[in-house]
Each structure stands twice: as C-alpha cells, then as structure tokens.
Amino acid sequence: MKNIDYTDEFLRKRKERQRKIRKRRLIAWFIFFIIVSLTVGVILSLTVLFPIKNLQISGSKIYSPEQITDVSGIDLGDNLFTVSSKDTLNKLKAKLPFIETVKFKRILPDTLKVTVSDAKKYACYKSGDKYYTVSAEGWVLEEISEPSENVFLIISKDVKLTVGKALQYKNENEKQKTEQIIEYLNAQKISIDYIDVSDDIDLKAGVEGRFIAEFGTDSYLEAKIKHLKSMTETIEEGKSGRIVLSMWNPQNRQCTFVQNNKN
Numbered sequence: 178m179k180n181i182d183y184t185d186e187f188l189r190k191r192k193e194r195q196r197k198i199r200k201r202r203l204i205a206w207f208i209f210f211i212i213v214s215l216t217v218g219v220i221l222s223l224t225v226l227f228p229i230k231n232l233q234i235s236g237s238k239i240y241s242p243e244q245i246t247d248v249s250g251i252d253l254g255d256n257l258f259t260v261s262s263k264d265t266l267n268k269l270k271a272k273l274p275f276i277e278t279v280k281f282k283r284i285l286p287d288t289l290k291v292t293v294s295d296a297k298k299y300a301c302y303k304s305g306d307k308y309y310t311v312s313a314e315g316w317v318l319e320e321i322s323e324p325s326e327n328v329f330l331i332i333s334k335d336v337k338l339t340v341g342k343a344l345q346y347k348n349e350n351e352k353q354k355t356e357q358i359i360e361y362l363n364a365q366k367i368s369i370d371y372i373d374v375s376d377d378i379d380l381k382a383g384v385e386g387r388f389i390a391e392f393g394t395d396s397y398l399e400a401k402i403k404h405l406k407s408m409t410e411t412i413e414e415g416k417s418g419r420i421v422l423s424m425w426n427p428q429n430r431q432c433t434f435v436q437n438n439k440n
Contacts, residue, residue, distance in 0.1 A: 336351075
C-alpha cells in the first residue's frame with residue numbers, strides 16, 4: 178500500500194514539473210512572438226508604412242513655405258517618423274538664417290505639420306567696413322553695408338562673422354567683456370546705442386542716445402556702470418557728452434562729465 182502511495186506521489190510531482198515546463202515554454206514563445214511582432218511593426222513603420230503625403234509649413238513671416246520646403250530636405254514619400262526636426266533646423270539655419278526654431282507635429286497616417294519661428298535682430302556687429310546683424314543666440318543673420326536700425330552696435334576686433342553660422346570670438350576675454358557690459362547696462366536699465374570693446378584699456382559704450390561712457394579697463398566694471406546710472410539721472414535733460422569713468426575705483430569714486438560744445 179505504501180509503495181503505491183509513493184508511486185502516485187512521484188507521478189503527481191513529475192506531471193506537475195512537466196506542466197510547469199510547458200507553461201514556461203508557452204510564456205517564452207509568447208514573449209518571443211510579441212518581440213518579433215513589435216520588431217516587424219517598428220521596421221514597417223520606419224520603412225514602408227506612414228509615408229508623408231501632406232506637408233504643411235507655417236510660422237515664418239520672412240520666408241515662404243516653398244522656400245522652407247526646398248531647403249528643409251523633407252520630401253513627399255519620406256517616412257513620417259524618420260524625419261528629424263533637429264536635422265531640418267540645421268539645414269534651414271544654414272541657408273535661411275532667420276529661421277530660429279522648428280517644431281514637428283505628426284498626424285497619422287500621412288501628415289507632417291512643420292511650424293517655424295523667425296529670429297529677431299538683437300545686435301549689429303561691425304567688421305571692417307561691413308556690418309552683421311545677429312540674434313540673441315549669437316546666430317549671424319545677414320551682412321549689410323550700414324548699421325541696422327533699432328539694435329545696438331558692437332565694435333569688436335576679434336570676431337568671426339559668417340552668415341548662417343554662429344558668431345565666433347577669437348578672444349574669449351573679449352567675449353566676456355562684451356557680455357558683461359551688456360548684462361550690467363541692462364541690469365541698470367540703461368539703453369545701449371553701441372559698445373566698443375576693440376581696445377582692452379579703452380572700453381566704451383554709447384548710452385541713452387546722448388552719452389559716451391568711457392570705462393577704461395574692465396576693473397570694477399559693474400560698479401562703474403552703477404555709478405554711470407546715477408550720473409545719467411542727474412545730468413540735465415538735453416545735455417550730452419562724455420562720462421569719464423576710467424579712473425573710478427572704490428577709493429576714488431569721482432568721475433567727469435565733459436559736455437559737448439554744441440550744448
């Protein structure tokens with residue numbers, strides 16, 4: 178009787194093991210089938226499925242949809258999911274420099290909406306006898322023969338300017354001085370006409386439409402500009418001239434206003 182019980186128990190456990198093995202195999206095959214199906218689906222979606230049949234371009238007030246389409250590198254028939262907004266932006270900015278951003282909206286099964294935004298002129302750099310407008314991001318937008326209106330001028334000696342590319346300072350120290358002067362003047366809400374960083378020991382800025390601020394070196398630059406603010410507020414309206422801050426330091430806080438003769 179006991180031998181029969183042992184045999185039954187052995188058979189029961191063997192069947193249980195076999196059942197678990199079959200279950201694991203079924204699960205493994207199911208997972209394998211799902212992975213294969215997903216892989217095939219991804220491959221099809223990136224190759225055969227979802228060709229672009231409807232391309233919609235909008236957003237620019239400078240360039241036409243036709244111009245943007247021609248430069249974008251996107252063609253009808255391209256896959257909806259393989260086209261890249263980053264690649265498209267790089268292509269557009271190289272040939273159409275006033276394009277600043279590109280956003281994609283994919284609408285299944287076959288529509289791609291491309292929305293672009295135009296860069297705004299931020300400043301104008303002087304290089305030799307030519308001028309270049311740039312965006313706030315430092316992208317060179319255009320080459321012109323005269324200073325651009327409604328933006329401040331930057332006079333610098335070590336900047337490489339190529340339309341359709343980011344401006345490049347050959348001298349990192351000069352870049353830092355330029356950015357500091359802009360930052361400090363903006364912090365004091367002083368309007369900028371131009372900044373001249375072409376001479377390390379004779380930094381200048383035209384401000385408020387009537388003053389030339391002479392900073393000398395960049396020593397105590399932030400404090401000098403704070404002092405400049407107080408002077409522009411106390412000088413009688415209508416007067417213009419040079420505000421000399423080159424000798425200003427914490428021990429000698431004096432500076433000079435040299436009025437233009439015509440005033």
